[in-house]
Amino acid sequence: MTAADVEETVEAHRTVGKGAPTPKRRDQEAARRRPLVPDDRKAAREASREAGRESRLRTRRAMETGDDKYLPLRDKGPQKRFARDWVDARFSVGEILLPLALVFVILTFIPNPTLSSIVLVFFYAFVAVVAIDGLWLRRTLKQRLTAKFGALERGVYWYAFMRSLQFRRIRLPKPMVKRGQYPS
Numbered sequence: 122m123t124a125a126d127v128e129e130t131v132e133a134h135r136t137v138g139k140g141a142p143t144p145k146r147r148d149q150e151a152a153r154r155r156p157l158v159p160d161d162r163k164a165a166r167e168a169s170r171e172a173g174r175e176s177r178l179r180t181r182r183a184m185e186t187g188d189d190k191y192l193p194l195r196d197k198g199p200q201k202r203f204a205r206d207w208v209d210a211r212f213s214v215g216e217i218l219l220p221l222a223l224v225f226v227i228l229t230f231i232p233n234p235t236l237s238s239i240v241l242v243f244f245y246a247f248v249a250v251v252a253i254d255g256l257w258l259r260r261t262l263k264q265r266l267t268a269k270f271g272a273l274e275r276g277v278y279w280y281a282f283m284r285s286l287q288f289r290r291i292r293l294p295k296p297m298v299k300r301g302q303y304p305s
Contacts, residue, residue: 184293196294200266200274204281206304207262209296213285214247214254221247255282 159165183191189202196205225244229237259278266273289296298304 185295187294187297192294195280198274200270200277201280203266203269203304204262204277205284205294205296206298207265208258208281208284209289209292210298210301210303211258212300213258215251215282215286216288218247218251218286219288251286255285258282258285 179191180193182188184196187202189197195201222244225240228240231237258281262278262281263273266277284292
């Protein structure tokens with residue numbers, strides 16, 4: 122190494138530094154200090170409302186399009202998407218539970234005790250059929266999820282069962298598959 126090379130490396134080390142002294146801690150804290158309550162509370166409230174409105178709008182659009190990024194936490198994840206698609210592809214007996222329950226309630230107001238007891242027996246039988254359909258859904262969904270993902274996320278079965286009890290038209294996130302179009 123020549124004297125010129127040594128001089129260049131020494132010069133390079135001198136210019137690498139930050140070029141200014143470290144600021145004092147109290148100066149840095151003073152620069153970061155902000156009031157707890159903003160000066161213009163009305164503007165801050167409006168900004169907060171606008172941010173909330175925008176967040177709700179993004180979430181609603183995600184519920185309609187199935188965009189996983191902005192979905193609520195209960196609907197996020199590939200396993201829940203698979204469960205949603207599986208439930209939406211099949212017909213569930215639970216879809217007609219609510220309208221049938223309304224008919225059963227109306228029929229129980231008829232003052233005939235034998236009719237009321239018959240209606241009650243049919244209603245309990247239908248609830249049993251819905252429970253059996255839910256168990257069948259759990260069994261098939263468990264097989265499909267373990268084959269595709271291995272370890273299972275907690276709460277996927279209950280999520281799928283509760284979705285199967287809703288009308289297809291009012292499910293959120295909206296169904297992305299047609300009936301019979303099972304996910305692979």
